[in-house]
Amino acid sequence: MVIAELKARAAGRRSTTPSSPSPTTSRTAHVEAAMNAARMAGLMTIRIIDEPTAAAVSHGLHHHLRDRGNVLVLHVGGGTIADHFTQLIKHNHGVDIADDDLAFTNLKSQCELAKKMLSSQATAQVNLHTNLANGGVFSFSGSLTRAQFEKLNHDLFQKVISLVDTAMAETKRAAGFDMIDEVVLVGGSVRIPRIRELVKNYFDGKDATATAAASISGGAAAAVEPEEAVVHGGGLLSHPMEDGYHCLGAGCRRQIGSPMDRCYHEL
Structure with a gap:
């Protein structure tokens, strides 16, 4: 098993709780599968986090927006x-x-x-x-x-922007804000120049973060590939440093800053 092998490799190293990024769809099935796999590997506790949260953490936005900020995470697949x-x-x-x-x-x-x-x-x-x-x-x-x-891909590109527009409208209605401080692009398809251009135009010329090649305020530069951002963020949350990021828990995408007990799943 992959999880058992990773556990063996990490034996003796500083660690807290393994994290499993969860997709925003099919959450229940994913959580059950992750917990079963962790149990079979002999782990007693696992942290379930949202994939968008993990992606934002991988780019250091928990440092950059430590006081307050709104992040849009856009995951674009392909085929x-x-x-x-x-x-x-x-x-x-x-x-x-x-x-x-x-x-x-x-x-x-x-x-x-x-x-x-x-x-x-x-x-x-x-x-x-x-x-x-x-x-x-x-x-x-x-x-x-x-x-x-x-x-x-013309129709699909336009659909991406349509979904962004819908998400922005729903967020404004539910949370009362419509300003985005950072845009994070996740998934291999965000390398496509046309997608980056459309997203930039939508946000009035604001550049999105796909590979964090430049230094991020509050932390060192991180070369994060868009296909690996979710996994990288999950790894960071499994090994928090003293001034690191407090896990939000599954389903807490609108609250940044405080730890929540329900992010831990006892097995």
Whole structure:
């Protein structure tokens, strides 16, 4: 088990309570799974925290906004490129990659690489050479330009901004504020220049934090990859320093500053 192995590696080191970041959806199922896994690994206590909270902590915003501040955490996934090439392969070669788990997994890996390349260059190549479930072998090579990529994802990009707009409206109605001090982008898709541009324009030119390359007020610079921000924040909350961050507990996204007993789950 992964958790048991991590526990063994940490034996003898300073630690408090292991943290398990929880998605904002399917929370109950995730909490139950995390607690069962921790119990099987011999852990007595586990801390469940929100993924957005963990992402904010990974960027040091608990130091930067120690007195008061509002943080928007935007998590953007992906998958449109894989869908595009799946349809292209089926149309041109008569092979349905979507029905082959291994082949589709390999295609998604190649598409993820292409997406990252398109963040810094105009064209990316997708090369696939994979075994098929029927025992055959399939090879494919195709290219994708950034313009094509942005056209494929136009509706999804607009949906991201629409969801941000909805979240802002709900927050203003529920909490009475509409000012955002920091914007944190999480997930591999936030590398996409168009998404960063749309978010920046929405917040009147405010730059978002995706990889904290610059120093953060109150702490040292931290190179946090957007795909790793949640895990990194969870790790920090598992090993709090003397002046570190107090866990908020699951579901306490609007309150920053005080520890809460319910963030600990006794097993």
